Amino acid sequence: MSQHTVTEADLHAYVDGFLSEARQREVVLYLAERPEEQARVQAYRAQNEELRALFRPVLDEPVPPRLKSGLRSWSERYGRYAAALVIALAGGAGGWVLHGATQTNPTLAQFNGGVAPLKVSTLARQAAVAHSVYSPDARRPVEVSAEQEDQLVAWLSKRTGSPMRPPKLGKLGYELIGGRLLPGESGPVAQFMYQDGLGQRLTLYVSTDQAQNKDTGFRFAQEGAVNVFYWIDGKFGYALSAGIDKGELANIAHAVYEQLDKVQ
Known part of the structure; x- marks a missing residue:
């Protein structure tokens, strides 16, 4: 095979x-x-490491004797389903893996007096990972392009069960290039992607399973080179991610919030 294939x-x-x-x-x-x-x-390697870190204690445990006799038949019958589960976890930006991974994350906790609500910190972490996975993709960063914005909005609204409308960020130098559907903790989430004239991308991650979270303040998190501003509004959770300066991202986050607030 050639390296070009x-x-x-x-x-x-x-x-x-x-x-x-x-x-x-x-x-x-x-x-x-x-x-x-x-x-x-x-980004793929980072996801693998998160999976290994989460399951390493279990993987190191010896197989109980009572299970050894049935291990062969179980693996033959259900091995393919276990493999599918691992693929779903990695492909879905680690939705379940990240459920517990951020409970004690000091970076996410610092903007809440040292204690980060699980739902909100998970939201920020999932958004950051999704941004890291899809924003560098030159071939297919989105599933539906901005040229089909009406179809994108209708599709995401139907799949999430809630109205979805990407904010307009042209005045801030960012244009919508499209969006995609992603798996969240308890249902689908939407991701909208924007790009400026220099090719810098930012993503807006929208979750609809935050009804139990009453914390509506703006929060900031940092995952590697990705900065994230996130907030809760009713059942919606929003997370704006990009590898840009915190101050610039804050200004964009406020602009996004104001547009969404007017729509609602």
């Missing part, structure tokens, strides 16, 4: 260490010429 499957196999030495060298050369693909591979 590297597929998505090759990238996942490269991250998981399943490629032959020859194919691995080709992928390395391919990535060396494509910084955006390198960023995506790094």
